[in-house]
Structure formats: structure tokens, C-alpha cells
Amino acid sequence: MSVPLTPRNALVAGVIGILALVPIYAAAGGNTFMISLFTRIVILAIAAVSLNLIMGFGGMVSFGHAAYLGIGGYAVGILAKEGVNSGFLQWPLAVAASALFAVTVGALSLRTRGVYFIMITLAFAQMVYYVAIGLDRYGGDDGMTIYKRSQFGGVIDLSNKTAFYYLCLALLLAAIYLVWRLVHSRFGMVIQGARSNERRMRAIGFPTYRYKLLCFVFAGMLCGLAGALLANHTDFISPALMHWTRSGDLIVMAVLGGMGTVFGPVIGALALLVLEEALSGITQYSQIILGPLFLLVVLFARGGIDGLLVGGRHG
């Protein structure tokens, strides 16, 4: 299958190229901080891509998506604390726990819509946040250090920064590909149809609820994986992983990059975190600049940065 050279494809290829070269550039400059920053960007990009699946394509604005980062992260942290270090166990459990949580939240919240949906997802996320604060054995409010990263029995060593970065990048690319296949499949058409006009979807014979619920679970699982990565990246878990402002950050990434395109959130994550980093070097009030910037994108570039650079919607 040949890929046509459209502006979007060029942009995607460019961004992936830059991401792939980060460790080489960092090594040349002896800048290990850069790898750390970009590992974080890539991991949060996975989370933003997963949020965009339900928000951009499914029209389900979840304001509690960071809960899955927490659940994935705590799954790794708790197991590590209890002496289970195998990533082959930790990561599937992180994903499974996220799926379970998503089924519960989705089953209740998807019966509502609009503001109610936003509020219920937020409420559930806050619940998990306070549960984490109550987990004294696992650091409570202060959080807890993870002394050993997930072990993959010699297949890959996560304490090697470059190896870990490339693993995260590979997972991001895999996630993008999977989501891309998903949104163009029959399942994806149902999800997008339900965003566009759910009443009509039911009138032509779709029981939309079950499709939306499964989509919600898929997104939760993917974000749970991002949580497991994030815990490994920071060697630390704390309730802050799933603070509601982080759910807001994920929404900002998806909107900033371009909702309704599979790759948009990656650009959003990149733009937001790089800007945040750059501005924090200049002023401690970086939000004063980021806020209005976000406003401008929302007001004048409905397709986000992606739409601004490429034009049009779809892809």
C-alpha cells in the first residue's frame, strides 16, 4: 500500500522523525534531561491519543481520564512494593484494572450526556484520587518511590533511558496505528455516527450504548498502559498522577493538537509540554501565556494545530 504525500502525512512523518532522533540528539549534546522530557511527552501523548478516541471520535468528553494514569501507575507501584517486579505481570494487570474501572464508570456515565457525563467521569476520578490518598501502605498523600522498574527478563532493560524511550515511542506508534484502524472500521463508524447523531443511529437500528461502552473501555485500557509507563518513568507514584488538573491537561492536548484526527493529540502533547518547559525557564507564571494561547487555538483554529497546519478535518 503506497502512502500519498499529503501535507498531513508529511507533518506526521516529520513529527515521528523528530521523536525518533531525540536520543541521538541528546547523546550528541550530552543532554539527558531532554530524553527525560521527551519520554514524558511520548507517554502523555499515548494518554491523549486514548482520550481523543472517546472525546474526538466518540463525542464522549471524559473529564476523569487521568484516573487511568493513576490506576496503571498504582498497579505497577503496588505490585513492585509487594515484590512482584515482572512487567509481564504488572503491565497486563495495569491494563486489566483500567478496563474494570472503565466498565464501571462507562456503564453508569454513558446513560447520561453533556455536562452530566463530564461531571460523573470527574466524580469517579476524584473518588480514585481520594482512595489513593487513603492508601497509607503505598505512600498515602506523599506518594511512594518505586525502587525497581518493571522487569522483562532480559528482553529489555527499562533502566536504560534510551531503551525505555524507544519502547515508549514504539508503543505510541502502535497505539496510533491501532486507533487509526479502529476509527475507520465498522466499529469506528458506529462510534463516530453516535457522536454525530445518536438518535438517528438508534433509528437505523444500532444499539449504540454497547459500542460506546466498549470504546470507553478501550480508551481506558490504553491510558492505563500509559500510567504503567509513567510510573516506570518517574520511579514514583502519588495521587498527583490522577489529579483532576491532569485530566484537564489531557483534554487541552487533544483539543490543542486537533480532535477528530488520530495524530492530533501527539502534536498537542508535544506543543503543550515543550511550551510549558520552555516558558518555565523564563517565568514561573507560564500559565499566563499558555492560557491565552489555548484560547486563541480554540477560537480561531477549530481543528487545532493539526487543522491549522494542514487544513481540513478527517484523517
Place this chain on the structure above:
Amino acid sequence: MADALLEIEGVSKRFGGVIASDAISLTVPKGELHAVIGPNGAGKTTLIAQLAGEITPNAGRIRFDGLDVTALPVDRRSQLGLARSFQITSLFLDFTALDNVALAVQAHAGHSFRFWRNARREPQLRDPARAALARVGLAGRADVIVSKLSHGEHRQLEIAMALATSPRMLLLDEPTAGMGPEESARMVKTLRELKGELTILLIEHDMEAVFALADRITVLVYGRIIASGAPEAIRANAEVREAYLGEQEAAHG
């Protein structure tokens, strides 16, 4: 009736103090084009909504092909072959015309828990969708985003989507609403072609269209059936003339 497809038995619906459907009983045999007419606020759309399953009646039964569907949700009724079009156009505006119809085809092509193949490249969805578009005269507009289509084209697309669910019965809610005379004539032509092939319950304000198409006509006033019968009988019915037709003719004259 032996070959009745749709049987409505004493269906009543009230919204607060307003009686939208007052013990409506009506039988539509297979193959009939049955028109329901009545002045604004007579409860015609409420009746269709109850038949389609969007509104649950307070009393009464609805049977489709012998099966009691009174309690079935919208999507299950659609799966049984009961398709509706909307009075106020209800489409997927950010999709192409072909995508809209292909979704309707997909809804009746097994479950959609299929995650890998590109649905827009599946001939078993696209081909029937193109055929349905062609039937309503939109073959040349297949790849246009729906929000860019004209009002008349939206109305045609409504029919194409209902058709694409391979229904046994169509519930059409004012298909010519807001159309100019030319578009209206094209819609009547489309409906005439469908007549006989499908059972149709038609709500319509355009009396010319109704009398040109209907096998039988039911007149609804304030949620109550005041007359039901062949077009000639309805035209001659004094009560109907007074309640409805006369009023219109007076307005026209």
C-alpha cells in the same frame, strides 16, 4: 385482517393535560400506502414516534407482523424492518451522503464489533448504499458532505437511509416538508416507485401528494381518528371537510 403488517390497538398518549393520541386503532395491510393527515398539532408525529419506539404509549398495543413491539426499543424495531424518516431532517451532517447511507446498511449487516477492516472500503456496505442513493436520485452526490447538500437533497437522503435498512415498512414523517413544487414532485415520484414494493405509513401535509399516492387515508384531529377510508370517501366526508380539508381549501381559495 389476515395479512395485516401493522396493527395499532387503542394507543393513547398524554403529555400532561394534552391528549396527543386518543385510543388510536388502525390496521395497515401489507403493501398498502396509508396516509395519515390532520391539522397541525393533531398528534401525527407523536403517533409515528410511538410506532418507531421513541415514545412509549400510556395505553394500547402495537403489533408489527404479528409481534407485539409495544415495549421494544427503537433499534430492535428497526432490526425487525420498521424504518422511519424524520420530519426535521436528522442526518450525520459531517459525513458524506454515501457514508450516511452506508451506516444504515451496516446497521443491518450483522453486528459491528469489527475493528480492523476499513468500513469505507467494504463493497458489501458501499454497493447497497450507492443503490439506495440512486433510487432517490442522489447517485451523483454520493461523495458530498451532507451539510453541503440542499434541503431537498436532505429529504431524499432521509428516504435513502430508511430504504438502506432493507425495511418491510416505512414510516415517513412529512417527506415533502419545506420543499418547492419541483422537489416535491420528485419526491412523489420516488414514493410512487416504492409503493407496492413496501408498506408505507405516510404523514403528509401536501394534499395533492396524499391523494395521488394513498390507498387509504386516516384523518387525525386532536389525537383522535375522525375518519378512515379510501381517498374518495375521505374527500366526500363532511366532517373531514369541515375539520381539515375545507379549512385548507378556504385558505387556498
